[in-house]
Amino acid sequence: MTFLVTSAETDNRLLLLEVQTVPGAEPPPHLHYDQDEVFYILEGEIEVYCMGQVRIARAGETVFLPRKHAHAFYFLSPIRFLALAQPGGLDGYFETMSSPATSMEIPANANTYAESDPVDALALAAKYGVKMLSPEETAELLPQYPCFGVPRRS
Numbered sequence: 001m002t003f004l005v006t007s008a009e010t011d012n013r014l015l016l017l018e019v020q021t022v023p024g025a026e027p028p029p030h031l032h033y034d035q036d037e038v039f040y041i042l043e044g045e046i047e048v049y050c051m052g053q054v055r056i057a058r059a060g061e062t063v064f065l066p067r068k069h070a071h072a073f074y075f076l077s078p079i080r081f082l083a084l085a086q087p088g089g090l091d092g093y094f095e096t097m098s099s100p101a102t103s104m105e106i107p108a109n110a111n112t113y114a115e116s117d118p119v120d121a122l123a124l125a126a127k128y129g130v131k132m133l134s135p136e137e138t139a140e141l142l143p144q145y146p147c148f149g150v151p152r153r154s
Contacts, residue, residue: 001098007088015088018042020080029072029138029145033129035085037065044079048072049142070133070141093128097121 005016029049039046045058050071057063065071125132138145 001094003091003094004082007091010088012088013086015085015090017083017085017094018080019083020078021075022078023075026073026075027132029070029133029142030125031070031131031133031141032065032067032085032090033131034067035087035090035129036067037071038082038084038086039063039065040082040084042080042082044081045076046079046081047074047076049145052144054144070137072138072142072145090128090130093124093130096124 002018004018005014007015040062041057041059043059045056047054047056048063048071050065051069056076122132133141
């Protein structure tokens with residue numbers, strides 16, 4: 001993850017990141033109370049669940065994730081994308097949840113949400129206005145999300 005434009009540089013109006021990651025490094029289903037998010041896919045594919053819709057976005061396509069709406073996604077391949085959060089304010093969250101890269105290659109032992117302490121991860125998310133969804137909330141708000149027995153699209 002590379003910080004291209006920080007919240008401090010924009011008087012907290014936006015945060016712009018370049019994200020390079022792999023399948024399995026997705027966050028749990030969640031929502032942002034304060035930020036809209038926009039992903040612009042540079043390379044790879046992502047399957048997105050939001051507002052009752054499921055879609056696959058590929059290189060050259062954009063995904064809009066509005067604030068206060070639950071969303072989840074799967075990286076279908078190694079992926080590189082721009083992530084814009086508006087307004088800003090999530091810098092500290094991403095700095096804490098990731099570690100500095102030592103090269104442009106994704107390490108085999110890269111940190112994932114699955115390896116995070118769940119209590120610490122929930123507290124950190126709440127501090128930055130992010131709500132991680134319980135299984136019950138996910139089933140209600142994202143019924144197409146495949147972790148509840150719904151087959152994945154192929």
